[in-house]
Amino acid sequence: MIARRLLAPTPGWRxxxxxxxxxxxxxxxxxxxxxxxxxxxxRILLATKSVLDDGSxxxxxxxxxxxxxxxxxxxxxxxxxxxxxxxxxDERAVRALVTDGPGAVQRLIELGxxxxxxxxxxxxxxxxxxxxxxxxxxxxxxxxxxxxxxxLLAALAEAGQSAELxxxxxxxxxxxxxxxDGRAAGITLHVLGEGQRDGVGAVHARAVVLATGGFGxxxxxxxxxxxxxGDGLALAxxxxxxxADLEFVQFHPTVLWLGPSSRGRQPLISEAVxxxxxxxxxxxGRRFMTGQHPLxxxxxxxxxxxxxxxxxxxxxxxxxxxxxxxxxxxxxTRRFPTILASCRAHGIDPVTEPIPVVPAAHYVSGGIxxxxxxxxxxxxxxxxxxxxxxxxxxxxxxxxxxxxxxxxFAERIAVALGRGLxxxxxxxxxxxxxRLVDPAALGPLQQLMTADAGVLRSGPGLARAAAGLAELGLxxxxxPDADAWQVTNLHLIATALVSSALAREETRGSHWREDFASTxxxxxxHLIVSVGQSGLTSVYxxxxxxxx
Ligand SMILES: Cc1cc2nc3c(=O)[nH]c(=O)nc-3n(C[C@H](O)[C@H](O)[C@H](O)COP(=O)(O)OP(=O)(O)OC[C@H]3O[C@@H](n4cnc5c(N)ncnc54)[C@H](O)[C@@H]3O)c2cc1C
Numbered sequence: 001m002i003a004r005r006l007l008a009p010t011p012g013w014r015x016x017x018x019x020x021x022x023x024x025x026x027x028x029x030x031x032x033x034x035x036x037x038x039x040x041x042x043r044i045l046l047a048t049k050s051v052l053d054d055g056s057x058x059x060x061x062x063x064x065x066x067x068x069x070x071x072x073x074x075x076x077x078x079x080x081x082x083x084x085x086x087x088x089x090d091e092r093a094v095r096a097l098v099t100d101g102p103g104a105v106q107r108l109i110e111l112g113x114x115x116x117x118x119x120x121x122x123x124x125x126x127x128x129x130x131x132x133x134x135x136x137x138x139x140x141x142x143x144x145x146x147x148x149x150x151x152l153l154a155a156l157a158e159a160g161q162s163a164e165l166x167x168x169x170x171x172x173x174x175x176x177x178x179x180x181d182g183r184a185a186g187i188t189l190h191v192l193g194e195g196q197r198d199g200v201g202a203v204h205a206r207a208v209v210l211a212t213g214g215f216g217x218x219x220x221x222x223x224x225x226x227x228x229x230g231d232g233l234a235l236a237x238x239x240x241x242x243x244a245d246l247e248f249v250q251f252h253p254t255v256l257w258l259g260p261s262s263r264g265r266q267p268l269i270s271e272a273v274x275x276x277x278x279x280x281x282x283x284x285g286r287r288f289m290t291g292q293h294p295l296x297x298x299x300x301x302x303x304x305x306x307x308x309x310x311x312x313x314x315x316x317x318x319x320x321x322x323x324x325x326x327x328x329x330x331x332x333t334r335r336f337p338t339i340l341a342s343c344r345a346h347g348i349d350p351v352t353e354p355i356p357v358v359p360a361a362h363y364v365s366g367g368i369x370x371x372x373x374x375x376x377x378x379x380x381x382x383x384x385x386x387x388x389x390x391x392x393x394x395x396x397x398x399x400x401x402x403x404x405x406x407x408x409f410a411e412r413i414a415v416a417l418g419r420g421l422x423x424x425x426x427x428x429x430x431x432x433x434x435r436l437v438d439p440a441a442l443g444p445l446q447q448l449m450t451a452d453a454g455v456l457r458s459g460p461g462l463a464r465a466a467a468g469l470a471e472l473g474l475x476x477x478x479x480p481d482a483d484a485w486q487v488t489n490l491h492l493i494a495t496a497l498v499s500s501a502l503a504r505e506e507t508r509g510s511h512w513r514e515d516f517a518s519t520x521x522x523x524x525x526h527l528i529v530s531v532g533q534s535g536l537t538s539v540y541x542x543x544x545x546x547x548x
Contacts, residue, residue, distance in 0.1 A: 012199045012200060012201055013199070013201035013202075014201060014202045014203075014204065015045065015201065015202070015203045015204070016043075016203075016204050016205075017043045017044065017045040017166070017203060017204070017205045018039075018042040018043045018044065018205060018206050018207070018421055019035055019039075019042055019043070019044045019045070019205060019206065019207045019208075019209065019417065019421070020044075020045045020046075020047065020186060020187050020203050020205040020207075020208050020209070021035075021044065021045070021046045021047070021209045021211060022046075022047050022048070022173045022187065022208070022209065022210050022211060022212055022232060023048055023055065023210065023211035023212040023213060023232065023385070023387070024046060024048035024052045024053070024054075024055065024153075024167075024211075025055035025056060025057035025058075025149070025211060025213055025385060025386075025406065026057045026145075026148055026149070026152065026385060026403055026406035026407060026410075027211035027213075027384040027385025027386070027387075027388075027406035027407075027409070027410050028046065028048070028209070028211035028212075028385070028410075029046075029052075029149075029152040029153060029155075029156055030152065030406060030407050030410035030411065031209050031211055031384060031410040031413055031414065032044055032046050032156065032159075032165070033111075033152070033155055033156065033159070034410055034411045034413070034414030034415075035413075035414045035417055035418075036159060036164070036165065037414065038414040038415065038417060038418030039414075039417060039418055039421070040164075041164065042164065042417075042421065043163065043164050043165075043166075044164065044165050044166070045166045045167075045168065045203055045205070046156075046165075046166070046167045046168070047168045047171040047173060047187070047189055047203070048167075048168070048169055048171065049170065049171060049172040049173070049227060049231070049482075050169070050170065050227050051169055051170075052153055052156075052167070052169060053149050053150075053153060054225060054227050055149075055213050055225060055227055055228075056145070056213050056214060056216075056223075056224055056225060056228060056386065057145045057148060057149045057213075057403070057406070058145050058146050058149040059145055059146075059223070059225065059265070059268070060144050060145025060146075060148070060402075060403055061142040061143070061144060061145065061268060061270045061272075061338060061339070062126075062128055062136060062138065062142070062144065062270050062271075062272055062399060062400050063126065063128075063136035063137050063138035063139075063144045063400050063403075064105060064136065064137050064138075064144060064148070064400055064403040064404050064407075065077065065101070065128075065131065065135050065136050065137075065398070065399070065400035065401050065404055066098075066101035066102045066104070066105045066135060066137065066404055067098060067101065067102055067133070067135055068102050068105065068123055068125060068135060068137060069123075069125045069133060069134050069135055071133070072133040072134075072135050074095075074098035074099050074101070074102070075098075076132060076133055077098040077101070077131075077133075077135060078091075078094050078095060078098045079132075080130055080131050080132055080133075080398055081094045081097070081098065081392065081393075081398045081401060082094060082394070083130065083398075084130045084393075084394070084396050084397065084398035084509075085392075085393055085394020085395055085396060085397075085398070085509065086394055086395035086396055086508050086509035086519070087394065087395070087508070087519075087524050087543070088245070088394040088395050088508070088509075088524060088525065088526060088543055089391060089392065089393065089394035090390070090391025090392070090394075092372060092391075093372060093390045093391035093392045094391075094392055096372050096408065096409075096412065097390075097392050097401065097404060097405055097408050097409075100408045100411065100412070101404050101407075101408055104404065104407040104408050104411060105137060105404070105407070108148065108151065108152075108407065111151050111152070111155050112151045112154060112155065113139065113147055113148055113150075113151035113152075114139060114147060114151075115137045115138065115139045115144075115147075116137075116138050116139055116140070116141065123137050124137075124138070125137060126138060126272065126275075127275070128271065128272065128275070128399035128400055129271055129298065129300055129301060129399055130300065130398045130399060131398065131399065131400075136399070136400045140337075140338075141334070141335055141336065141337050141338070142270055142272070142335075142336050142337065142338045142339060143337075143338050144403070145403065148403060168189070168191060170191060170192045171189045171190070171191045171192075172189065172190040172191075172192075172231070172482050172485065172486075173187050173188070173189055173210075173212070173231060173232065173235060174187075174188045174189065174190055174200070174235065174485055175187070175188045175235050175238060175239070176208060176235055176236065176238070176239035176378070176381065177202060177204065177427035178239060178378070178427060178428060179425045179426070179427060179428055180428040182239075182240060182378060182379070183378070183379045183380045183422070183425060184205075184207070184208045184239070184378055184379065184380035184381040185204060185205070185380070185425050185426065185427040186202060186203045186204040186205045186208065186427055187202075187203050187205070187208055188200060188201070188202055188203075189201055189202075189203060190482060190485070192482070202427070204424075204426070204427065206380065206421045206422050206423065206424050206425075207380055207381075207382060207417055207421055207422055208380060208381050208382065209374070209382040209383070209384065209413055210232035210233075210235075210236060210368065210381070210382070210383040210384075210387050210388075211232070211383070211384050211385045211387060211406075211410070212230075212231050212232030212233070212385075212387045213227065213228050213232075213385060213386045213387055214228050214230065214363060214364040214367075214386040214387070215228060215229060215230025215233060215364055215489075215490065215493050216228045216360075216361045216362065216363075216364070217229045217230070217446070217486075217490060218230065218361070218445070218446065218449050218490050218493055218494050218497070219249075219360070219361035219446055219449050219450045219454060220443075220446035220447050220449070220450045221255065221266060221358055221359070221360035221361065221450060222265065222266065222360050222361040222362070223252055223255050223265065223266060223267075223268045223360050223361070223362045224265060224361065224362070225265045226265065229486040229487075229489055229490050230364075230387075230489050230490060230493040231485070231486060231489045232368070232383065232387040233367055233368055233387050233489075233493055234488070234489035234490075234492045234493055235489070236368045236376060236378070236381065236383065236387075237368075237492060237496070237529070237530060237531045238492070238531055239378055239381065240377070240378055240530060240531065240532075241368050241369070241376045241377050241378045241381060241530065242368075242369040242376070242377040242528050242529070242530050243366065243367060243368055243369060243389065243496060243528070243529045243530065244366055244367070244369040244389040244391075244526045244527070244528050244529070245365055245366030245367075245389050245393075245394075245395070245500075245526055245527070246364075246366040246367075246493070246496050246497045246500050246527070246529060247366070247497060247500040247501040247504050247511045247527065248364075248365035248366050248393070248394075248395050248396065248509055248510050248511055249361055249363070249364055249365070249366075249497070249510060250301065250302070250361075250362050250363040250364075250365060250396060250397055250510045251301070251302065251305040251359045251360060251361055251362055251454065251455045251510065252268060252271075252301065252305070252359065252360055252361075252362035252363075253271070253301055253304035253305040253308055253357075253359050254268075254269040254271070254273075254274075254280075254304075254308075254322055254355075254357040254358075254359070255267060255268050255269060255357060255358060255359070255360040255362075256268075256269060256342065256343060256346060256348070256355060256356065256357060257318070257319035257356040257357055257358045258346060266358075266360055267339070267342040267343070267346070268339075268362070269322055269339055269343075269355060269357055270336070270339060271298075271301065271399070272335075272336070273322065273324050273336060273339065274297045274298055274322070275298065276324070276327060276331070276335060277324070277326055277327070278297070278322050278323060278324030278326075278327070279296075279297045279322070279323050280297055280304070280307075280308065280320055280321070280322055280323075280357075281320065281321045281322075281323050281354060282311060282315060282317075282320055282321070283315070283317060283320075283321070285323075288307065288311050288320070289304065289307060292307050293307075301399075301510075302396065302455075302509070302510050302512065305359040305455050306455055306456065306512055308320055308357075308358070308359050309359060309454075309455045309456050310456075312358070313456075318358070319356040319357060319358050320356075320357060320358075321354035321355060321356055321357065322354060322355045322357045323354040323355075324350050324354075324355065325350070325351065325352065325353070325354070327350075327351075328351065329351045332350060332351050343355055359454075359455050361450075361454070363386070363397050363402060364386060365389070365393035365394065365395065365396065365397050365509075365510065366389045367383065367386065367387050367388045367389040368383040368387055368388050368389060369388075369389050369528065370382070370383050370384070370388045370389065370390050370409070372390070372412060373412045373413060373415065373416035374388065374390075374409050374410075374412060374413035374416065375416065377530075379422065380422045382413045382416075382417075384405075384406060384409040384410045384412075384413055385402075385405070385406040385409070385410070386402060386406070388409065390405065390409055392405050393405075394509060395508045395509020395510060395511060396509035396510045397510075435476065435488075436476070436477045436478075436479075436480060436484040436485065436487075436488045437472065437473060437475060437476070437477060437484065437487050437488045437491045438475035438476065438477040438484070438487070439477065439481075439483035439484050439486075439487045440475065441472040441473075441475050441487055441491065442483075442487050442490070444468070444472060445469065445472055445487070445490060445491060445494060448464075448465050448468040448469070448472075449465065449494055449497075449498075451465075452464050452465035452468075453465045453494070453497060453498050453501055455512065456512060456514055457501055457511070457512055457513050457514065458513060458514040458515045459502065459505075459513075459515050460515075462498055462501050462502040463502065465494075465498045466495070466498050466499065466502065469491065469494055469495050469498060470495075472491065473491055473495070492531070495536065496529045496536055499529065499536060499538060500527040500529060500538065501513075503527060503538060503540075504523060504527060505520070505523070506518065506519055506520035506523040507519060508523065522542075524542060524543050525540055525541050525542035525543050526540070526541045526543070527539070527540055527541075528540075528541055
């Protein structure tokens with residue numbers, strides 16, 4: 001059974017605002033700054049469940065893609081994005097991304113973000129898999145996300161707290177408040193340690209913007225931080241919002257293997273390391289990518305991830321190695337200082353030894369379905385960043401398009417809100433019962449998702465995952481704390497993801513079916529999932545016309 005509402009206790013405090021933004025990554029903070037610009041007198045409340053810079057944004061390494069270099073055009077960026085998306089991108093959304101992208105990066109620079117530059121002055125642009133041009137701007141070598149986060153949070157701090165802008169950390173959004181006719185009217189928050197606002201409270205707002213990031217924590221191996229539990233997606237679905245493309249999860253082929261029982265965020269070894277000549281080898285030193293793809297170690301991410309998983313299955317080992325010793329100490333320090341430091345912090349020195357690596361969940365292409373201005377199917381509810389499915393990524397994200405998507409679509413939400421906020425309305429009292437999954441289900445849930453709904457998928461494996469999830473869902477919990485809410489959210493998302501992955505009997509983009517190895521034209525479309533009174537419902541929507 002799927003709970004439609006999680007709010008158990010009666011809210012102990014109440015707050016009125018105009019716009020509530022949930023999440024403080026690139027998407028959430030950009031939304032706040034852009035809405036302030038569009039509506040200078042509007043009251044904005046930003047709620048985030050940990051400290052401000054906790055989220056995927058600060059961990060982004062490679063960079064941010066935009067047609068900024070000589071000879072590059074938004075049209076070329078569009079073509080590369082459509083190719084990566086394997087036939088199901090929304091071309092209008094991609095066009096918005098690539099057209100607005102250069103300006104959005106420029107505004108970030110004007111805000112104070114410092115990107116790496118050539119000695120002669122222009123931005124230093126690199127290339128990543130799938131891009132036919134050098135168009136990835138980066139900062140601090142491989143610390144792009146940290147610099148973007150720093151610049152955005154500095155601008156937020158400069159805006160200062162006032163009657164028009166309030167920021168609450170350690171505030172976990174639980175559920176959407178809705179009017180009797182289903183419109184978003186605010187959010188319930190569980191705040192830890194905020195004095196008078198400690199505990200569960202209600203924020204009434206005219207518009208709600210979800211910028212809560214991805215759900216990598218649904219898997220046992222992930223590059224995402226612990227806050228990536230898909231809360232925004234789950235609460236939107238419980239409120240009746242449509243979700244799309246949940247089966248398309250991008251796995252990064254190379255994260256640092258930290259041992260058999262590692263959990264949570266695992267350090268990423270960027271594909272730029274392979275771009276600089278590092279190669280994948282097995283325990284005997286054999287290069288196993290040779291002959292598997294014309295580009296060998298630089299094959300697309302999903303091809304490399306799949307090859308590694310096969311290697312692990314046939315060899316019975318739990319990791320392979322990435323050998324970048326040829327780079328030498330100077331190049332490692334200059335080009336990959338963050339990766340070098342995080343490997344060394346875990347006792348591995350890439351200068352002198354191969355790095356143990358495994359594939360891990362990295363990025364979610366699907367999410368809450370939105371239009372070109374972040375509107376969801378629930379009036380008054382908006383979403384941007386990784387939690388949203390704007391249609392930009394289709395079946396597979398082109399590298400470095402996600403930070404850009406967060407910027408561009410946050411700004412587009414501000415444009416929509418700037419044209420007029422929805423009228424204020426009281427939320428309807430909610431009598432539906434709360435039902436939470438026991439936090440003890442987390443480990444088994446992550447293990448079964450990695451084993452049966454991860455890189456390699458098949459009908460029998462996915463059916464096994466669905467049965468396992470149904471059983472874990474029976475483990476009720478009557479203590480409504482943050483852990484229980486987050487595990488309940490992960491359980492809903494895992495169930496929806498598995499149902500879509502089982503239904504999609506083909507291989508497309510990042511969705512690989514061992515039992516349906518080809519891409520099937522009849523499956524060129526989207527699975528739209530939502531929660532109704534009787535549980536999950538799924539509708540298939542073919543893509544009409546456009547590129548195949
Ligand atoms: C290791 C790594 C490397 C990456 N490298 C790149 C790259 O080079 N280029 C690129 O384009 N992309 C990259 N990505 C992807 C990119 O970083 C993310 O897609 C992007 O930063 C997402 O931004 P966001 O604002 O949507 O979410 P996040 O940055 O994840 O922020 C989500 C926010 O929501 C908050 N939150 C979550 N749930 C709740 C709740 N219930 N209540 C209140 N607050 C909540 C979190 O605390 C956080 O503040 C990388 C990702 C990772 C993990």
